[in-house]
Amino acid sequence: MPAPITTLSATPLFFNARPAWERTIAVSIKMQAISTTSRDGLMQTHATTNRGIYTIRYAVVRNRASRLAYQPTQLAQLTAPTWVPFWPFRALTTNSLGIGGTSVSISLLSSVDWFAAGDWVLLYEASAAGTNQWRQIASVTGQTLTLVALGGSLAFGTGSSIAPARLCVRERGEAQADLYHETSEIESVNFRTL
Amino acid sequence: MSVLPYPIFHFEPDFTREPRYGVASAQAPLKISNATEVVLFHQERADRIFAFDFALSGSAGFALAEFFRERGGITRPFFLPSWRRDLQHLASVSAGQTTIDVEYINYSVTHLTGTSLDHYGRFVFIWTPGQSVFVERVIQAVPTGTSYDTLSLDSPIPFTADKQLVLMGFAHVARFTEQSLDLTHIRPSLCSAEITFRSYREAITI
Numbered sequence: 001m002p003a004p005i006t007t008l009s010a011t012p013l014f015f016n017a018r019p020a021w022e023r024t025i026a027v028s029i030k031m032q033a034i035s036t037t038s039r040d041g042l043m044q045t046h047a048t049t050n051r052g053i054y055t056i057r058y059a060v061v062r063n064r065a066s067r068l069a070y071q072p073t074q075l076a077q078l079t080a081p082t083w084v085p086f087w088p089f090r091a092l093t094t095n096s097l098g099i100g101g102t103s104v105s106i107s108l109l110s111s112v113d114w115f116a117a118g119d120w121v122l123l124y125e126a127s128a129a130g131t132n133q134w135r136q137i138a139s140v141t142g143q144t145l146t147l148v149a150l151g152g153s154l155a156f157g158t159g160s161s162i163a164p165a166r167l168c169v170r171e172r173g174e175a176q177a178d179l180y181h182e183t184s185e186i187e188s189v190n191f192r193t194l
Numbered sequence: 195m196s197v198l199p200y201p202i203f204h205f206e207p208d209f210t211r212e213p214r215y216g217v218a219s220a221q222a223p224l225k226i227s228n229a230t231e232v233v234l235f236h237q238e239r240a241d242r243i244f245a246f247d248f249a250l251s252g253s254a255g256f257a258l259a260e261f262f263r264e265r266g267g268i269t270r271p272f273f274l275p276s277w278r279r280d281l282q283h284l285a286s287v288s289a290g291q292t293t294i295d296v297e298y299i300n301y302s303v304t305h306l307t308g309t310s311l312d313h314y315g316r317f318v319f320i321w322t323p324g325q326s327v328f329v330e331r332v333i334q335a336v337p338t339g340t341s342y343d344t345l346s347l348d349s350p351i352p353f354t355a356d357k358q359l360v361l362m363g364f365a366h367v368a369r370f371t372e373q374s375l376d377l378t379h380i381r382p383s384l385c386s387a388e389i390t391f392r393s394y395r396e397a398i399t400i
Contacts, residue, residue, distance in 0.1 A: 031267030
């Protein structure tokens, strides 16, 4: 029996830099199919994938301190896949999650593709200075997620945001930032799913 | 009561940016030296094109992305309301009714006959504010002189169709024309998208 092909050669990382919403976030979904339209107007299609490739592009503004702290992570992200939150698809929590809690209900119905068991999610508070924490989903029942127990887990109140994430790589294997101010920069974040 | 063969694309266009409509067919000009140009028509019938812009709030952007994924891009068709007043209904209809009178357009001949080039009207949509889009098959259209057509639907209208409020038109069997969908978010709960659809002839004979 042949050995399964492993696609991940490095431990995944996590990316949780918040987007600058005023610069918009673009999400693109690409499916693949072969289609033929007959002379009498009927169409036949043959889907070659059942799961789309998602691309997310947004901007992150960093000041000097956060830029310096981020640089080692940025270098690592170019050599390993990264869990990236899909901020626009975020749901809100409809119950509070206490310290050490593992059960949280969300405002969106879990789908086959998002908020699924095994995926990671980013819990965060809306305010810029709000706390955030990555948690992994153990199981899903309707709109209730059971999270994998985590030592040192934080508490989140009702109405906190919870963003689903995808394992992504940097497009074209590069990261780029523009100088915004002599102490600040704007990074153009550009990830696509595996 | 019928079971619709396809799901309904229930997202309303942003009417502040005019929806655009067209027809398109496949043809290719063939020019050989000084001979008269010949045009090859690849299709016997033209398809209808719909180009809508959307402004989606709340979790509607997420729902649209999921709809696109579930349809496999262009792979699977769905019912697309034209969002035009293709039909003018003549009197309010209470919930539970299956017949509705519309202005005379010789509906049974124009839209329900298989040989008609424009028989796109076998399914209609009815929309009124605050309600989900209702799509149903027209099983019969009976003209009363040249005054009006009485349409019989396969299942009852689930809400009161007030004459002043209702928008009624054709629901087309359509597909996305592109294999990718772009959503631009300007806030966590507001995004925009520009989508083009193409209605195809459907093979279903119901």
